[in-house]
Amino acid sequence: MALQRKDRIKLSTPMGEREVQLWVGDITQLPPEDQVDIVFTSAFFGDYAPVPGTLIGSLQRNLGISVRELAKNKEADLRNMFSCWISEPLPPGLPYKRLVCFEFHCFKKSEGSSIQDLLSAQLSEMFRAMMPILNNHESTVITPLLTTGNQRQSMAHVLKALVDAACHWIKAGLPLKCLKLVLYAPDPSTLDEQNELCMKFFKRLKSAWNQKEKENASFAVISKSYDVCLSYSMKDQEQADKVVEELKKQKKSLEIHSTIFTVNREKTWQDEIFEVMKNSKRIVVVLTPAYVEDADCVEQFNLALCCNRLKKAEVVMPFLFELVPNIPSYMSLVQYTMCKARKENETAEGLLTAACKNLIHTLANLPPSEIMLNQEDSKEESSNKANANSLPSDSSKNYDILISYSHRNREEPCKLYNILREKYPHLNIFFDQNELKAGNLWQQALFEAVNRASCILAFLSEGYCKSSVCHDEFSIGLARHF
Incomplete structure (x- = not known):
């Protein structure tokens, strides 16, 4: 029947x-x-x-x-x-x-x-x-x-x-x-x-x-808003404190929600946690093995990802303090900032300072679509600004690998990205997950990323060859090769 x-x-x-x-x-x-x-x-x-x-x-x-x-x-x-x-x-x-x-x-x-x-x-x-x-x-x-x-x-x-x-x-x-x-x-x-x-x-x-x-x-319920909220494991309180200290050191006026979130196991929906995240301009995840192994933290991470979709922007900013060997593939798709020293000329303190500086920079350049949660972005200019903000704002950042591909054929590049993240978590990889539009802001950010990538990996396909965006990426990379 x-x-x-x-x-x-x-x-x-x-x-x-x-x-x-x-x-x-x-x-x-x-x-x-x-x-x-x-x-x-x-x-x-x-x-x-x-x-x-x-x-x-x-x-x-x-x-x-x-x-x-x-x-x-x-x-x-x-x-x-x-x-x-x-x-x-x-x-x-x-x-x-x-x-x-x-x-x-x-x-x-x-x-x-x-x-x-x-x-x-x-x-x-x-x-x-x-x-x-x-x-x-x-x-x-x-x-x-x-x-x-x-x-x-x-x-x-x-x-x-x-x-x-x-x-x-x-x-x-x-x-x-x-x-x-x-x-x-x-x-x-x-x-x-x-x-x-x-x-x-x-x-x-x-x-x-x-x-x-x-x-x-x-009517809309008026809730307290924050510039930054932190999501972290109880085992990583020390790292969370360092993030708050550095952010306040760089900008005292920041409104930061740093109290550890508590998941109510009797509820199927964590309304209090989501309200804080939804009303925060940026969500910093203190990413460590302890965080990934904690079911409550994973639920917080998923709620944070929902905020990305609601605001149509990359509001989640994971700070990687320790290498995570078994990170779920969907978590690794979010661009994180390395806060663990892995080269001779690096220090954990210097990396954290740079990460916080970059975060504050993004707060100073929020597009209108992020300010109002349910506001529809009807202007192309706002869309371009949102895309530009999803790219790295620190022009001095170097990348080990830049993955260039057509968004019409994203399955294989995503698989490769997941494998690289799992097998070689120390690599800095530029992997754009938004279909960016052409324009001066985009070109400037892209040129910087290509110029500072040690290796450029291009996935050639029919869609790639027809895309003017992909053509520009490939041409810049080819020019660097010669």
């Missing part, structure tokens, strides 16, 4: 309209013409048995998708940090492009916490995982009410947690175009009591979110 859409919540965001939808039926009956990017499923840790009555069982029985076989050749194993793994691309003709399997640990329950608290933490983990899963690409996701099958969690509790978390993250800037929540029913026209209750509950959630949308449109 085909799936039926029963209700939906519409959300307005700076990136356009987004939806959280409620469907009834069998996920495996989604027509191929309505293909989504990702299907979510859940399992007990390491158990992919196609048990009847579970989505894993239905996927194998109805579509020939063996989760057990997919698990043998994962595209990405994120279980250590995000309790999930991502499959390789599924064969053509199926209603999903990839499968993501969440493996929740019931034995993680700590003393004094309830099963419901644990569930909230697990669903929070699911949305933390969406940042590396979606990888900054606008995506559609279909999912059952995870953990309500054989894991027997409350359907109403899971539905509320999923809807609230999804709406908050989407409003914050998560690139989730549409989330389809599916209540299983053999026949969508005949609903059991539990599904009827869930549909009524969804209507109440929809009413609450519609009211929030109206209130947000009517």
Whole structure:
């Protein structure tokens, strides 16, 4: 029996309209013409048995998708940090492009916490995982009410947690175009009591979110604003203190939020943390192994990335104090500033001074689009300024490698960038992730980057040859060679 859409919540965001939808039926009956990017499923840790009555069982029985076989050749194993793994691309003709399997640990329950608290933490983990899963690409996701099958969690509790978390993250800037929540029913026209209750509950959630949308449109909540806020691990308090001290030394008037953020594990959305980040002009991440190993810090990093999308600017500025051997690839895509001495003529103090100087310089040259969070940038001049500010402002910065490529063919260059970051984290790499427009500001910044790169690596493609921007990059590099 085909799936039926029963209700939906519409959300307005700076990136356009987004939806959280409620469907009834069998996920495996989604027509191929309505293909989504990702299907979510859940399992007990390491158990992919196609048990009847579970989505894993239905996927194998109805579509020939063996989760057990997919698990043998994962595209990405994120279980250590995000309790999930991502499959390789599924064969053509199926209603999903990839499968993501969440493996929740019931034995993680700590003393004094309830099963419901644990569930909230697990669903929070699911949305933390969406940042590396979606990888900054606008995506559609279909999912059952995870953990309500054989894991027997409350359907109403899971539905509320999923809807609230999804709406908050989407409003914050998560690139989730549409989330389809599916209540299983053999026949969508005949609903059991539990599904009827869930549909009524969804209507109440929809009413609450519609009211929030109206209130947000009517008036804005005035919150304290900051020039800089810091995100760091408790183990890195000393480094955080040094950043604050140096920033204040260079400019006393800076408003800095330096109190360590505390993640509330009972919540699926960290509203207080996001409010501070959203109202900060720059977010400095004290990047160390301790930061990457801390699940709370990873959640803060993901919230910060959402601010990048909301403001359409690079507001996140990681300061790398220690080399991170196992940094997640999506984190390494954010340009960081090296604050660890690695050459004879460098000192950690000198690098931190230069990093803070560069940060203060960017604060003095903010484009209008960054000042008002939801202001649409209608002028090309503002767009060019935003692009210019995403480039390094310190013309004395040297690069070991500059990667030149067409943004129409970005997959392979991104793979190379991730490999270089993982294998050789000490390298300074210029890797532009915004499609920059031509103009004097852009040309000046680009020429400086090319001139100060020891090696220029060009990915030649049809799109590269047709791009005037790529032509300029290649020509400058070629001129330097001769």
